Amino acid sequence: MTTSNRRRPETAQWLKASNSITQQFLAFGGRADVVSLAGGLPAAELYPIEAIQEATGRALETHGAAALEYGAVEGFPPLRRLIAERMAAETGGSFTAANVLLTSGSMQALDLIGKVLIDPGDLIVAQAPTYLGALDAWRPRRPAYLPLDWQAQDVEALARAKFAYAVPNYSNPTGVLVPQDRRAALLDKVLAAGTWLVEDDPYLSMQLDGPPGRSILAHAVARTRGPYDGPVIYLGTVSKSLVPGLRVGWVVAAAEMIQSLALAKQATDLSSSMFTQAVAHDLLEREFDRRHSESIVPVYRERRDALCSGAALRLSDWFEWEVPPGGMFVWMRSKNRAIDTDELYKFAIEEKVAFVPSSVFDFTGEDRFAMRVNFTRSSPEVIREGVRRLGRAIDTYVSSRPQLAPRPSR
Numbered sequence: 280m281t282t283s284n285r286r287r288p289e290t291a292q293w294l295k296a297s298n299s300i301t302q303q304f305l306a307f308g309g310r311a312d313v314v315s316l317a318g319g320l321p322a323a324e325l326y327p328i329e330a331i332q333e334a335t336g337r338a339l340e341t342h343g344a345a346a347l348e349y350g351a352v353e354g355f356p357p358l359r360r361l362i363a364e365r366m367a368a369e370t371g372g373s374f375t376a377a378n379v380l381l382t383s384g385s386m387q388a389l390d391l392i393g394k395v396l397i398d399p400g401d402l403i404v405a406q407a408p409t410y411l412g413a414l415d416a417w418r419p420r421r422p423a424y425l426p427l428d429w430q431a432q433d434v435e436a437l438a439r440a441k442f443a444y445a446v447p448n449y450s451n452p453t454g455v456l457v458p459q460d461r462r463a464a465l466l467d468k469v470l471a472a473g474t475w476l477v478e479d480d481p482y483l484s485m486q487l488d489g490p491p492g493r494s495i496l497a498h499a500v501a502r503t504r505g506p507y508d509g510p511v512i513y514l515g516t517v518s519k520s521l522v523p524g525l526r527v528g529w530v531v532a533a534a535e536m537i538q539s540l541a542l543a544k545q546a547t548d549l550s551s552s553m554f555t556q557a558v559a560h561d562l563l564e565r566e567f568d569r570r571h572s573e574s575i576v577p578v579y580r581e582r583r584d585a586l587c588s589g590a591a592l593r594l595s596d597w598f599e600w601e602v603p604p605g606g607m608f609v610w611m612r613s614k615n616r617a618i619d620t621d622e623l624y625k626f627a628i629e630e631k632v633a634f635v636p637s638s639v640f641d642f643t644g645e646d647r648f649a650m651r652v653n654f655t656r657s658s659p660e661v662i663r664e665g666v667r668r669l670g671r672a673i674d675t676y677v678s679s680r681p682q683l684a685p686r687p688s689r
């Protein structure tokens with residue numbers, strides 16, 4: 280028997296329901312001939328390499344071997360304390376290191392939340408469309424989903440759910456900024472239902488049109504006294520305010536939830552890298568992340584505007600969108616339901632431009648009428664070229680579908 284036809288056990292069932300779309304995007308990101316408007320990556324040329332070099336030297340000088348150990352599963356103690364102090368200052372709440380777990384990016388926090396809260400068939404009430412990484416992280420646990428309704432969420436459904444999941448600041452994929460009254464209303468319902476609320480906030484620093492207002496965590500703080508013990512499980516990260524490569528993120532939650540997550544984390548990786556947490560600590564302590572974010576935001580604003588003005592000229596016969604007040608994405612919805620963005624994607628690849636079709640952000644897989652377009656990774660010139668290619672892809676796609684002609688009037 281040759282090795283190639285040897286029988287082996289099958290992979291677990293959940294893998295069959297998974298998709299390789301994230302890997303595909305990362306691959307396109309590396310191809311020079313493709314304009315990738317698909318990924319969710321910051322601009323690499325803006326990474327503060329020198330500052331990270333200097334912080335690395337200082338972190339090793341200050342912490343020595345402690346920065347190179349396995350370390351505590353909960354994370355590098357000085358950084359846990361610093362995050363607790365920042366959250367206290369931002370929300371007016373009472374947070375200590377016991378409320379903080381450091382993770383390998385907020386992606387790991389999502390995975391740990393799945394491990395700790397989801398049994399097969401459990402219900403999640405999720406903001407829809409939903410961040411693909413969260414759907415991926417929870418897929419092995421086979422949850423059921425209901426869409427979160429910011430205006431009229433049914434409390435009974437929340438009471439059946441293990442948690443609600445939301446990205447209120449410049450959501451991925453839609454770029455939506457959820458208004459304050461809706462945040463407060465959702466929190467009221469979460470409290471009435473007696474469930475958890477996962478507030479995922481990776482885009483906080485990407486404020487293109489001014490500050491986003493209070494987090495749902497801050498609303499929860501206003502309703503409690505004493506050490507924080509509320510239902511909001513808040514996720515932060517340095518991936519957008521510094522660089523994704525440090526893989527430093529954090530969970531801020533009730534101490535009891537932090538203990539459960541730490542137990543889950545121990546079996547995942549013993550601990551995240553003390554080394555990169557020590558480097559991040561040095562930079563956050565100096566508030567470098569805040570200064571850096573201020574310096575890069577104008578670049579991203581220009582790129583967003585290049586995308587939206589280019590698209591207004593070339594794509595607006597077929598798509599509509601709102602200009603996002605922050606984040607990294609423009610969510611373009613087709614005006615004509617006969618346009619299927621899974622199909623359009625294939626024509627786009629022929630034209631050497633990539634976007635993300637909406638189906639991957641839909642837990643039912645049925646929304647095929649929109650696309651997520653990234654504006655942070657490429658220069659305005661490259662973005663404009665990407666829009667031209669997208670325009671050509673739409674023209675070819677539409678002319679191959681007789682039911683789509685004639686063009687809708689503007």
Ligand SMILES: Cc1ncc(COP(=O)(O)O)c(C=O)c1O
Nearest residue numbers: 319384385386410451516518528
């Ligand atoms: C909504 C959301 N959550 C979490 C993450 C993961 O971020 P991190 O790099 O901190 O793992 C991302 C990444 O883009 C995201 O968009």
